[in-house]
Every structure is written in structure tokens, then in C-alpha cells.
Amino acid sequence: xxxxxxxxxxxxxxxxxxxxxITIPEGIHPINRGLSLNVSGxxxxxxxxxxxxxxxxxxxQGAEGLLVNASDFTIEDLAIEDTAGDALKINExxxxxxxxxxxxxxxxxxEKNGAYGIYPVQAENVLLExxxxxxxxxxxxxxGQSQNVVVRNNRVEFNVAGIEIENTVYADVHxxxxxxxxxGILVFNMPDLPNPGHSTxxxxxxxxxxxxxxxxxxGTPVASVPAGSxxxxxxxxxxxxxxxxxxxxxxxxxxxxxxxxxxxxGTREVADDYDPYPETIxxxxxxxxxxxxxxxxxxxxxxxxxxxxxxxSFPDVLWDGYVNTDxxxxxGRLLPEFAICVxxxxxxxxxxxxxxxxxxxVIGDEQHRCTHERLPAVMLTAPLY
Amino acid sequence: xxxxxxxxxGRPPTVVLHPVDAPPPRxxxxxxxxxxxxxxxxxxxxxxxxxxxxxFSDYALKLRSVWMPAGTSAQYREARExxxxxxxxxxxxxxxxxxxxxxxxxxxVVRADRESGLDADGHLDLDRYVLVETRLxxxxxxxxxxxxxxxxxxxxxAFLELAGDVRxxxxxxxxxxxxxxxxxxxxxxxxxxxxxxxxxxxxxxxxPRAWQLNREYRYPDGLRNxxxxxxxxxxxxxxxxxxxxxxxxxAPGDASPEQRARAYLDANCAHCHNANGPADTSGLDxxxxxxxxxxxxxxxxxxxxxxxxxxxxxxxxxxxxxxxxLVYRMAHSDPAxxxxxxxxxxxxxxxxxxxxxxxxxxxxxx
Numbered sequence: 001x002x003x004x005x006x007x008x009x010x011x012x013x014x015x016x017x018x019x020x021x022i023t024i025p026e027g028i029h030p031i032n033r034g035l036s037l038n039v040s041g042x043x044x045x046x047x048x049x050x051x052x053x054x055x056x057x058x059x060x061q062g063a064e065g066l067l068v069n070a071s072d073f074t075i076e077d078l079a080i081e082d083t084a085g086d087a088l089k090i091n092e093x094x095x096x097x098x099x100x101x102x103x104x105x106x107x108x109x110x111e112k113n114g115a116y117g118i119y120p121v122q123a124e125n126v127l128l129e130x131x132x133x134x135x136x137x138x139x140x141x142x143x144g145q146s147q148n149v150v151v152r153n154n155r156v157e158f159n160v161a162g163i164e165i166e167n168t169v170y171a172d173v174h175x176x177x178x179x180x181x182x183x184g185i186l187v188f189n190m191p192d193l194p195n196p197g198h199s200t201x202x203x204x205x206x207x208x209x210x211x212x213x214x215x216x217x218x219g220t221p222v223a224s225v226p227a228g229s230x231x232x233x234x235x236x237x238x239x240x241x242x243x244x245x246x247x248x249x250x251x252x253x254x255x256x257x258x259x260x261x262x263x264x265x266g267t268r269e270v271a272d273d274y275d276p277y278p279e280t281i282x283x284x285x286x287x288x289x290x291x292x293x294x295x296x297x298x299x300x301x302x303x304x305x306x307x308x309x310x311x312x313s314f315p316d317v318l319w320d321g322y323v324n325t326d327x328x329x330x331x332g333r334l335l336p337e338f339a340i341c342v343x344x345x346x347x348x349x350x351x352x353x354x355x356x357x358x359x360x361x362v363i364g365d366e367q368h369r370c371t372h373e374r375l376p377a378v379m380l381t382a383p384l385y
Numbered sequence: 386x387x388x389x390x391x392x393x394x395g396r397p398p399t400v401v402l403h404p405v406d407a408p409p410p411r412x413x414x415x416x417x418x419x420x421x422x423x424x425x426x427x428x429x430x431x432x433x434x435x436x437x438x439x440x441f442s443d444y445a446l447k448l449r450s451v452w453m454p455a456g457t458s459a460q461y462r463e464a465r466e467x468x469x470x471x472x473x474x475x476x477x478x479x480x481x482x483x484x485x486x487x488x489x490x491x492x493x494v495v496r497a498d499r500e501s502g503l504d505a506d507g508h509l510d511l512d513r514y515v516l517v518e519t520r521l522x523x524x525x526x527x528x529x530x531x532x533x534x535x536x537x538x539x540x541x542x543a544f545l546e547l548a549g550d551v552r553x554x555x556x557x558x559x560x561x562x563x564x565x566x567x568x569x570x571x572x573x574x575x576x577x578x579x580x581x582x583x584x585x586x587x588x589x590x591x592x593p594r595a596w597q598l599n600r601e602y603r604y605p606d607g608l609r610n611x612x613x614x615x616x617x618x619x620x621x622x623x624x625x626x627x628x629x630x631x632x633x634x635x636a637p638g639d640a641s642p643e644q645r646a647r648a649y650l651d652a653n654c655a656h657c658h659n660a661n662g663p664a665d666t667s668g669l670d671x672x673x674x675x676x677x678x679x680x681x682x683x684x685x686x687x688x689x690x691x692x693x694x695x696x697x698x699x700x701x702x703x704x705x706x707x708x709x710x711l712v713y714r715m716a717h718s719d720p721a722x723x724x725x726x727x728x729x730x731x732x733x734x735x736x737x738x739x740x741x742x743x744x745x746x747x748x749x750x751x
Binding site: 006007010011013014015032033034036037038059060061062063067069084085086091092111112114115116119121122137138142144145166190191192193194217218219220221271 | 665666680698730
């Protein structure tokens with residue numbers, strides 16, 4: 001049967017009025033069905049992410065722990081644990097603040113864990129800060145199809161993807177710590193969605209030792225992310241990676257790839273309006289070390305040994321080498337405005353030439369010695385600032 | 386007779402429209418659905434109806450009704466639900482045929498894939514059927530309000546449960562007994578289906594659309610087409626002579642597998658999976674009018690699918706139902722995998738079979 005607390009919380013959510021603050025008291029509160037909020041202007045507030053805990057262990061219904069279909073929403077200082085599906089999903093809202101929230105699957109990495117920890121989608125003006133995401137079988141923090149987003153000072157561990165920014169326009173991802181995920185920070189564009197993403201800045205993050213074996217459910221896109229991926233850009237444009245500490249990610253500290261390289265099924269024919277190529281990428285000023293020593297997957301392993309020896313390592317940046325021929329010159333190099341630019345001490349790009357069966361593997365090609373104009377900072381607008 | 390009896394007990398002899406901010410705790414206070422523990426019937430002026438293609442809800446049988454204030458009528462619309470006047474009350478009563486004893490726990494019911502058990506005289510025999518919940522949709526000035534009422538054990542009253550409820554039920558098909566947790570959605574979750582335009586976020590009825598209502602119904606005075614009956618009795622204005630056809634789940638006649646499957650997917654999926662729906666985040670549109678292409682799922686790879694793909698490459702893989710995500714999600718009841726997300730805890734075997742067979746017969750490749 002439902003607990004009294006659950007019923008009371010449901011009633012507060014159902015009867016909420018704009019301006020309401022709903023308080024989650026200290027304690028572990030068992031909830032067995034999905035909660036939802038449909039009223040804008042509501043704040044949900046606990047007494048701390050280790051004190052006010054909504055525990056969904058044994059959830060019988062609901063694809064999320066808490067589903068929010070509303071704007072001007074703030075959630076802070078609480079935890080959502082062990083949901084069947086996503087922990088917190090915010091579908092289509094403006095002015096969203098998620099602060100000091102923890103989402104966790106307490107049993108650790110497991111394919112049966114829910115997919116996303118904190119998941120704003122089709123949202124606008126979003127601040128996600130000082131939060132913690134652990135154990136998601138897809139992405140710990142997943143911002144999808146959104147606009148004007150700041151993801152800062154969060155900690156993500158033991159997820160398949162620590163942070164994923166997908167089909168999102170103008171996102172700043174900074175000050176986060178991504179450790180022990182399969183992939184640390186992902187910036188992706190997926191096909192068949194209303195809008196492509198672009199313009200994401202990833203800076204001042206610690207992306208360290210993301211070598212947890214991929215435990216994503218087979219068939220979900222992130223299941224193809226190799227363990228040991230630091231920062232991954234896939235099919236996204238205008239991405240800037242700077243001032244991060246990116247170390248000890250065993251496949252590569254930075255991976256730049258197209259939709260074709262993902263190994264997803266369904267890549268044979270790409271939707272007409274979809275741009276599968278990563279373009280206008282700018283990498284500079286990062287502290288890179290210790291990556292690429294033990295790549296995941298037989299092909300990458302073999303490639304590493306063949307090119308760099310048993311004890312050698314991949315360069316810091318791995319690129320699949322796919323280019324749009326309409327945007328490249330007669331040598332197959334991207335035109336300057338679309339180039340992948342790496343201006344980062346001694347960091348080199350390894351082009352694995354995946355499109356041609358890795359026939360012409362190139363290291364440190366001159367085409368990457370370039371710069372781009374910097375992207376502007378994301379300015380959150382009122383009432384978030 | 387029953388109505389008179391109830392009136393004598395202090396219950397409203399007529400339908401009562403309550404203010405939007407004061408929904409009564411007892412269903413009987415509306416005077417729409419009347420039950421005394423032995424029989425359920427509708428009040429005068431409350432007209433039962435049925436849909437061609439219902440949403441699957443754990444094999445519950447559904448008894449629907451409409452009531453409109455005297456002198457008002459609904460306006461016909463072709464593509465979406467009829468425009469109902471302010472004051473309209475729609476009801477939907479979820480019931481099962483009893484399989485075991487009356488007070489058994491869990492409740493033992495017949496697993497049957499069929500239409501409501503209302504008899505030709507407009508009575509539902511409560512010795513034979515058990516009532517679980519009645520949901521009302523009430524049209525106010527500023528839109529529709531959803532109210533879930535849960536029936537008591539004595540089957541003579543249902544109580545407003547805005548927070549929803551759970552019930553332990555066992556489906557019995559004569560060979561096996563399948564226990565499951567029946568979930569009465571909470572009032573917010575009603576919007577999970579009944580706000581098919583997620584941006585507008587307005588509650589709307591889903592069933593009473595032309596193609597869904599265009600079928601025969603057994604009225605006390607005989608079989609009549611529902612839309613014609615509504616028009617003839619002044620409940621509906623503006624209906625054209627020629628109505629869009631609908632496939633009837635319970636009697637599909639000579640409808641093609643594609644017509645059946647697409648009508649089924651519209652009724653069960655398109656309230657979220659439409660161009661403006663809450664599931665437009667997936668890029669999948671299963672509306673009955675959507676072209677049968679990539680956006681309909683044909684050769685469409687998954688996006689934010691989580692655990693829901695089952696390692697299958699496309700939503701619909703022509704000729705290969707076992708490689709189609711649609712079939713996988715329909716065939717699961719785990720909340721992280723199951724589609725639809727709300728409204729079912731069990732698998733609709735017959736629905737899965739229909740969609741599976743249709744996909745198996747689809748020509749083409751990806």
C-alpha cells in the first residue's frame with residue numbers, strides 16, 4: 001500500500017499553486033509510484049541531498065521518479081534514489097533550477113538501473129548546479145533538446161555517461177567533476193529530432209579516469225561509448241573544450257566522432273535533415289595526461305598496439321576522420337571554418353580514418369593547427385541570471 | 386425504480402454540476418453514475434457510448450457516458466475530439482467480470498478482451514461485474530478537469546482519490562491466474578494522456594472523436610449509429626453525412642492489418658506520440674493521419690531510449706517484428722521499458738499480436 005507520506009506529497013503536487021514551496025522533510029521516504037508536477041512556479045525543497053531522500057526502490061509504476069511538466073521550477077537539497085526509469089525528468093519548461101540534488105542507484109553500476117538521473121528535455125533557461133548523479137545506466141546528467149543551459153559544479157560518477165548534452169543550443173558545462181563513468185562528458189547530436197544542437201562550451205572540468213565498463217543496455221546509443229572516454233563530441237558543431245583537466249581516460253582523453261562511427265544500429269541511412277559530422281571544434285588550454293593507454297574494444301586495442309606498441313598510448317585526441325565532402329577541400333580536409341582545431345601544447349590528433357577501414361591513419365596532421373573564434377558565454381536570463 | 390430509490394435516500398435525482406474548486410468526495414453526488422451494490426445504471430439524460438478502438442487498460446472493461454446541460458450540444462469536428470459545451474460530464478467506469486468470490490483478495494477477475502458489460506436495458510449487474518474506478522472529465526469555463534473516483538467494496542459508492550490508488554487484481558483466463566497491481570492514476574497523471582498537446586497543456590477528452598464514435602451501439606430502442614443518434618437527439622451539431630470510418634477493435638470485420646494496427650497505435654500511443662505531444666522528444670508520431678515513414682518509426686533508430694530498445698535497431702523494422710522496438714516495449718511491463726508509460730501494468734497480448742503481425746507483413750527493408 002502507499003505510504004501516508006507518498007499520498008500527502010502527491011496531494012501537494014496535485015494541488016500546488018504558483019509560488020508554493022513544497023518541503024521534503026528529513027528521512028528516507030519510500031515512494032512506489034511515479035510523481036508528477038504540472039503547475040508552474042513551484043519549488044520543491046529538502047533539507048539536504050543526504051537528508052531528504054525519496055526512495056523509489058520497488059517502484060511499481062511510472063517511467064520516472066518525478067516528472068515535471070511545468071516552468072519556473074526549482075528543486076533543491078534532496079535526493080531521488082533507485083527509480084525504475086529516470087529519476088527526475090523535466091519535459092518542456094522555462095526557467096528551471098536544479099541545485100544540490102542527488103540522483104543515485106544505490107546498488108552501483110547495473111544495466112537494470114534507470115536510464116537518466118537528471119533529465120531536462122526541451123527546456124529553456126536551465127541551471128543545473130552542485131548536484132550529484134551516480135549509477136545511471138545511460139546518462140547521469142542529461143540535457144536534451146534544450147536551449148540556454150548552464151551545467152556547473154556537479155559531480156557525476158559511475159554512470160555510463162557522466163554528463164550528456166544532446167541536441168542542445170548554447171550550453172556551458174563547467175566546474176564539474178566526472179570520474180569513473182564509462183564516458184565523462186558527451187556532446188552529441190542525434191537524428192530524427194526536431195532541432196540539431198550546436199554551441200556548447202566545456203571548460204574548467206575535471207574529467208578523470210572514466211574507465212568503468214560500459215553497462216548501458218544494448219541498443220541504447222551510449223552503449224556504444226567505449227570505456228575510457230574522457231570528453232566525447234559526436235555529430236555536434238561549434239564545440240569548445242578548454243581549461244579542463246582531462247586525465248587517465250584509457251581509450252582517449254578526447255574523442256571526436258561522427259554518427260557513422262558510433263556503431264549504433266541504424267546508421268546505414270541517415271535522415272535527410274541530419275548532419276552527422278562534428279564540425280567547428282576548438283580544443284585549447286586543457287591539461288591532458290595519461291589517456292589512451294588501454295582502449296576499450298578489440299579494434300581500438302589492436303590499433304593501439306599496432307601503432308604505438310604494447311606500452312604506448314593513443315594521442316590525446318581521437319578522431320574518426322569522417323568529413324562532409326561538401327565542406328572539405330580536394331585533399332579531404334575540412335575547410336577552415338569547419339575545422340577541428342587543437343591548440344593545446346603537445347596534444348595531437350589521431351585520425352583513425354574509419355570511413356576507409358583505417359587505411360590511412362594520420363597522426364598530428366597540420367589541418368588541426370588552427371583556431372576558431374571563441375563562443376560567447378551562456379547568459380541565463382531572468383529570473384535565473 | 387432504482388433512481389427513485391436513490392433519490393429517496395437523499396441522493397440527487399438529477400445530474401449536479403459542482404463548482405470547479407469543490408469536487409465532491411462522493412461520486413454519487415454528481416448523480417451521473419448510480420450504483421447500489423447490486424446494479425449500476427446511469428441517471429436520466431446520461432447517454433452511454435463506446436469507442437471503436439479503446440485504450441488498453443489491463444483488460445478492464447470500460448463503460449463510458451456523456452451528459453450535457455439541457456439545451457446544449459457538442460460541435461462536430463473532424464480531426465480532433467468534438468467540442469463539448471461547458472458543463473459536459475464524461476464518465477468512464479473501469480470494471481471487470483468476476484471470476485472468483487466476491488470478497489476475494491486479490492480480486493479474481495476474468496481476463497477478457499471485450500467491450501463493456503452493460504446490458505441492453507442499461508444495467509450493469511454487480512453480482513457479475515466488479516467496479517474498480519470511475520473517472521470523470523468535467524468541462525468548465527477554462528477547460529476540462531479530471532477526477533478519479535475509486536469504488537468501495539460494497540460497490541455502492543466511489544470516493545474521490547486525487548492521489549490515485551493501487552489494487553491487487555488477478556486476471557483469470559481459465560487456464561492461468563496472473564496477479565498484478567492495478568494502478569488508479571493520480572489527478573496529475575490523468576494529464577499524462579489527456580494533454581495531447583504538451584505545449585498548450587490543456588486537458589482534453591481523447592475518445593469522443595468522429596472515427597472513434599462512428600459505430601453502432603445498442604440503445605434501449607435498438608441498434609443505432611452513435612454519431613447519428615447523437616445528432617438526431619440534439620446532442621451533436623454539424624456532423625456531416627459522410628463520417629470518417631473507424632476500425633472496431635472487438636469486431637474489425639474486413640479491415641486490413643494496417644488499418645487495424647494504425648487505429649490501435651493511434652488510440653494507445655498518439656496521445657503522447659504526436660507532433661506536439663509530450664513524447665515529441667522522441668521524434669516519433671503514431672497519429673492515425675501521420676505518413677507511414679521514418680517519423681512513424683519505420684527504420685527509425687532510437688534516441689533517448691534508455692533500456693527501452695531491447696537491442697533492436699528500429700522502432701518498426703518492416704518484415705521483422707522481433708527486431709522492432711515497438712513490439713519490444715508493448716510486450717514488457719517493467720516501468721522502465723513498457724509503453725505506454727501510464728495506464729497498464731500488464732501486457733496486452735492481443736495488441737502485441739496485432740502489431741507484430743502487421744510489421745511481419747510489411748514490405749521493405751531498412
